[in-house]
Amino acid sequence: MSSDVRFTDFKSDKQPTWCPGCGDFGTMNGMMKALAETGNDPDNTFVVAGIGCSGKIGTYMHSYALHGVHGRALPVGTGVKLANPDLEVMVAGGDGDGYSIGAGHFVHAVRRNVDMTYVVMDNRIYGLTKGQASPTSREDFETSTTPEGPKQPPVNPLALALSAGGSFIAQSFSTDAQRHTEIVQKAIEHDGFGFVNVFSPCVTFNDVDTYDYFRDSIVDLADEDYDPTDREAAKERILDADKEYQGILYQNEESVPYSDLHGLDSNMADIPDGAPENATDLVREFY
Amino acid sequence: MPDDLNWAIGGEAGDGIDSTGKIFAQALSRAGRHVFTSKDFASRIRGGYTAYKIRSAVDRVESVVDRLDILVALTERTIHENEDELHDGSVIIYDGERTEMEDVEIPEGVIGLSVPLKRLAEEAGGAIMQNIVALGAACEVTNFPIENLDSALEKKFGSKGESIVGNNKEAARKGQEYVDEEYDHEFDYDLDTTDNDYVLLNGDEAIGMGAIAAGCRFYAGYPITPATDVMEYLTGRIEQYGGEVVQAEDELSAINMALGAARAGARAMTATSGPGIDLMTETFGLVATSETPLVIADVMRSGPSTGMPTKQEQGDLNMTLYGGHGEVPRFVVAPTNIAECFHRTVEAFNLAEKYQIPVFLLADLSLAVTEQTFEPEEFDMDAVEVDRGKIVDDDEVEAWTDEKDRFQPHFPTADGVSPRALPGTTNAAHMSTGLEHNSLGRRTEDTDVRVEQVDKRNRKVDTARENEEFDVREFGDSDSDNLVISWGSNEGAMREALDYLDEEGVDVRFLSVPYIFPRPDLGDEIEAADEVIVVECNEQGQFADLLEHDALARLKRVNKYNGVRFKADELAEDIQAALEAEEVTA
Numbered sequence A: 001m002s003s004d005v006r007f008t009d010f011k012s013d014k015q016p017t018w019c020p021g022c023g024d025f026g027t028m029n030g031m032m033k034a035l036a037e038t039g040n041d042p043d044n045t046f047v048v049a050g051i052g053c054s055g056k057i058g059t060y061m062h063s064y065a066l067h068g069v070h071g072r073a074l075p076v077g078t079g080v081k082l083a084n085p086d087l088e089v090m091v092a093g094g095d096g097d098g099y100s101i102g103a104g105h106f107v108h109a110v111r112r113n114v115d116m117t118y119v120v121m122d123n124r125i126y127g128l129t130k131g132q133a134s135p136t137s138r139e140d141f142e143t144s145t146t147p148e149g150p151k152q153p154p155v156n157p158l159a160l161a162l163s164a165g166g167s168f169i170a171q172s173f174s175t176d177a178q179r180h181t182e183i184v185q186k187a188i189e190h191d192g193f194g195f196v197n198v199f200s201p202c203v204t205f206n207d208v209d210t211y212d213y214f215r216d217s218i219v220d221l222a223d224e225d226y227d228p229t230d231r232e233a234a235k236e237r238i239l240d241a242d243k244e245y246q247g248i249l250y251q252n253e254e255s256v257p258y259s260d261l262h263g264l265d266s267n268m269a270d271i272p273d274g275a276p277e278n279a280t281d282l283v284r285e286f287y
Numbered sequence B: 001m002p003d004d005l006n007w008a009i010g011g012e013a014g015d016g017i018d019s020t021g022k023i024f025a026q027a028l029s030r031a032g033r034h035v036f037t038s039k040d041f042a043s044r045i046r047g048g049y050t051a052y053k054i055r056s057a058v059d060r061v062e063s064v065v066d067r068l069d070i071l072v073a074l075t076e077r078t079i080h081e082n083e084d085e086l087h088d089g090s091v092i093i094y095d096g097e098r099t100e101m102e103d104v105e106i107p108e109g110v111i112g113l114s115v116p117l118k119r120l121a122e123e124a125g126g127a128i129m130q131n132i133v134a135l136g137a138a139c140e141v142t143n144f145p146i147e148n149l150d151s152a153l154e155k156k157f158g159s160k161g162e163s164i165v166g167n168n169k170e171a172a173r174k175g176q177e178y179v180d181e182e183y184d185h186e187f188d189y190d191l192d193t194t195d196n197d198y199v200l201l202n203g204d205e206a207i208g209m210g211a212i213a214a215g216c217r218f219y220a221g222y223p224i225t226p227a228t229d230v231m232e233y234l235t236g237r238i239e240q241y242g243g244e245v246v247q248a249e250d251e252l253s254a255i256n257m258a259l260g261a262a263r264a265g266a267r268a269m270t271a272t273s274g275p276g277i278d279l280m281t282e283t284f285g286l287v288a289t290s291e292t293p294l295v296i297a298d299v300m301r302s303g304p305s306t307g308m309p310t311k312q313e314q315g316d317l318n319m320t321l322y323g324g325h326g327e328v329p330r331f332v333v334a335p336t337n338i339a340e341c342f343h344r345t346v347e348a349f350n351l352a353e354k355y356q357i358p359v360f361l362l363a364d365l366s367l368a369v370t371e372q373t374f375e376p377e378e379f380d381m382d383a384v385e386v387d388r389g390k391i392v393d394d395d396e397v398e399a400w401t402d403e404k405d406r407f408q409p410h411f412p413t414a415d416g417v418s419p420r421a422l423p424g425t426t427n428a429a430h431m432s433t434g435l436e437h438n439s440l441g442r443r444t445e446d447t448d449v450r451v452e453q454v455d456k457r458n459r460k461v462d463t464a465r466e467n468e469e470f471d472v473r474e475f476g477d478s479d480s481d482n483l484v485i486s487w488g489s490n491e492g493a494m495r496e497a498l499d500y501l502d503e504e505g506v507d508v509r510f511l512s513v514p515y516i517f518p519r520p521d522l523g524d525e526i527e528a529a530d531e532v533i534v535v536e537c538n539e540q541g542q543f544a545d546l547l548e549h550d551a552l553a554r555l556k557r558v559n560k561y562n563g564v565r566f567k568a569d570e571l572a573e574d575i576q577a578a579l580e581a582e583e584v585t586a
Helices: A023-037 A054-060 A073-083 A095-099 A103-112 A157-163 A177-189 A211-217 A231-238 A280-284 B017-030 B076-085 B117-124 B127-141 B146-160 B162-182 B203-213 B228-234 B251-264 B274-289 B317-322 B338-355 B365-369 B394-400 B447-467 B488-503 B523-528 B542-551 B568-580
Strands: A045-049 A064-067 A088-094 A117-122 A168-173 A194-199 A218-220 A244-251 B005-012 B034-040 B049-057 B068-073 B086-094 B111-114 B199-202 B216-221 B244-247 B267-272 B294-300 B331-333 B358-364 B371-374 B431-433 B473-476 B482-487 B509-513 B515-517 B531-535
Touching: A023 A054, A023 A088, A023 A117, A023 A177, A023 A194, A045 A054, A045 A073, A045 B251, A054 A064, A054 A088, A054 A117, A054 B431, A064 B251, A073 A088, A073 A095, A073 A103, A073 B216, A073 B244, A073 B251, A088 A095, A095 A103, A095 A117, A095 A157, A103 A157, A103 B251, A117 A177, A157 A168, A157 A194, A157 A231, A157 A244, A168 A177, A177 A194, A177 A244, A211 A218, A231 A244, A280 B203, B005 B017, B005 B076, B005 B127, B017 B034, B017 B049, B017 B127, B017 B146, B017 B199, B017 B371, B034 B365, B049 B076, B068 B076, B068 B127, B076 B086, B086 B127, B117 B127, B117 B162, B127 B146, B127 B162, B146 B162, B199 B203, B199 B365, B203 B216, B203 B228, B203 B267, B203 B294, B203 B338, B203 B358, B203 B365, B216 B228, B216 B251, B228 B244, B251 B267, B251 B274, B251 B294, B267 B274, B267 B338, B274 B294, B274 B317, B274 B358, B294 B338, B294 B365, B317 B331, B317 B358, B317 B515, B317 B542, B331 B338, B338 B358, B338 B371, B338 B447, B358 B365, B358 B488, B365 B488, B473 B488, B482 B488, B482 B523, B482 B542, B488 B509, B523 B542, B531 B542
Parallel strands: A045 A064, A045 A088, A064 B431, A088 A117, A117 A194, A168 A194, A218 A244, B005 B068, B068 B086, B086 B111, B216 B244, B216 B267, B267 B294, B294 B358, B331 B358, B482 B509, B482 B531
Antiparallel strands: A168 A244, B005 B049, B034 B049, B034 B371, B199 B371, B331 B515, B473 B509
16 A cells, blocks of 8 residues: 555546535545545455445446445445455445345344445435435425325434444534544444444435535534443434434444454455365365 | 165154264265265254155165165154155164054065164163164164274264264164064165275265365355255355355345455355345346356255245256346356266356356255265366466556556457456456446446447357357267257266166167256257157256257347337348348347
8 A cells, every 4th residue: 555645546537427516525525535544545445336326436436346236235345355354345325225225234234343334325315216215214204205204214324233233333424524534534444344324415306404404403423522432322322313413423442343253364366276285175074 | 777775764853864864874985885865854943754865885876766675764654754665675663662653554565673762772871872773773684884884973973072972883783783683584685885985975065165176265145945055064164265154144145245255356156045046136137247257056946936945946947047137148057966066166166257257056956965975086176277267467457458547347358258357456446337337347328338348248158158168968878869858966867767768678868968058059969869858857848948949940130239229210221131141140
């Protein structure tokens, strides 16, 4: 890794087609800065993107990347990281990708605690399909498929992560560049599954969870005397449906990532030209 | 036909049927006899009839038969379940001291040997060894040197300490002595032994061993009958070679984890059965269009839906050939016996990397649950070759960059196979996607690029057809006018069927096909035969349909796949061009 990597090195020459003003611009910029700040470069970075507006990020960033099947980004990231622990793996997707079609994987990825970063660009709406309710949409949020609102409580991703044994649970606001970058950076540095839910407003289809709304309602934990290692305090805040927090809500400083628990430290791509040296032992076992 | 012994132990699931059967199979193998086993079982942990059957001979055995010479019956039902296979002189070993077995009726002509299995086991140290007492009794009935059983017991219980091994040996001897002392009968069986050393393994184990040999280091899976043994085999072993087994939350995740590992450069695989293949189908297209090498084993069982999870069927052929929306290039390889499970697995990994394509390994329950003896040389590790295809290193990257120095992972080469830069390679960072993409791996809807990429991916199939030997395995009388063709696991039964047919004066040429796609062209062989019969373990004849399709007169084709619908004027031109074309191109 070279020390002179700039965050723009992570930018591809492809111009984003996100709507002007989309929160995803800020989310992505923060990710690129955090990657550069943590000493990574495009050649050792692997971005896995989901499907949706957010999924385009794999194209707009410059790194190794796979833009996969809707909802399955976390399993792909898991495979990449376990196969080559030297890679910096960053998984990015939207609220639909992560908390609806991929909700099952989210819970298990949290439990598995593989050392990678998961950034969810949460705009509380389905943007790419032009404005349907998402799993984080409000109960009374009227959309084309929910004319009277979903009439179901939104998913609380932070609570899901905490109950699944999450070791790093954070939330940020895409337009608060400095804090967002700092939080993603901490997630990268965390030994284990670094999860950041990012408020990434959709300016086209969501007129409720807007920049103004978040600006007015966000409570930044940095402004409080808050100890992110205190799980009880985290629980209290995460379950408080009335507030939108920014910051690291919980971090387990004792976190041991999957690879360490399982003794994985080599690049699985390195294999011999033939069967492994002592492979005949495998045959002998069957005598 | 081999001078064989057909032996079985049956009882309730949970009675230790499987492990007891395996011990006896091991003993026979240790004695230099060939063994072929099968299981009747229900997918319940306890309750329900289950049986482990062994066919054993000095010569190689390849199949089960409908005949049973010795039956260890732990339940009355076991006798009823097997009544049709018993014959004059068959022997049933059972514990007549157990109240539920007191009044069992022994079929006419069959010899019932009541042996107090439980009491003798208790005398040897514990009722848990009653099945071992039965094995000792079986040794006496077959005049089989009990030292071979000792050796199998040492292998099975050695890790549990000498006294456990000793107790089991003692239990076996009590069974042997009881039959010797209490029954004055001359039995029809006398098992020869040889000095040959054999290995005894099942198809799932052979797949797992092949995977490690081929350099597979990452396995993700979700437990499912009858593929779980692949995962269980790899667990604890692949780690010794720097690999890892991950139990995923479902098959959707399993295939995507394996895909991720493969993108990172590991040789990766997953294994499942029908219901899991249904879920994995979601990702087939991504694997194929992102041109990621991946091996997916489908160990088939009876479908559809949950079907008969512990029963045999070759019903997923069409699924693996055609599964997934859109047109997904993939290879399908179907091992024809247990040793072939090893060899075809090694080959599958090479094909996957050489052609950067998903490769299905289509095995089935009959291979997975059968333990068979082989000469160890059949698994020659020195002969394993690893061909990783077109992986480029740091110095080779430049040759594959565009005018803006961007690496082109989907460059449309003449053979269809593009350069592959593993993550970590300098100046080769690139993406890929399930969206149609250009040579950079970036999304495109450009009609020309779309066609270029579709053609490029399909060219890999043509290249493989040219460069690989997708041969058939031939048996029987090559001059016969009667041609039998089968695929996958039917080979063993069909090979032995040839002997039966020969006795009846029927000659047959038998072609066993391990390659479903790309597959050998059997046009000439089919043409040359008077009668062609396709044998497969399914109702619809899925492989027969394929061969009939291959044998059809070729039709002229007009195809369009650039993303734009047919337009009338253009279509008229295409039709005219097709009419004027001399040759059928497809």
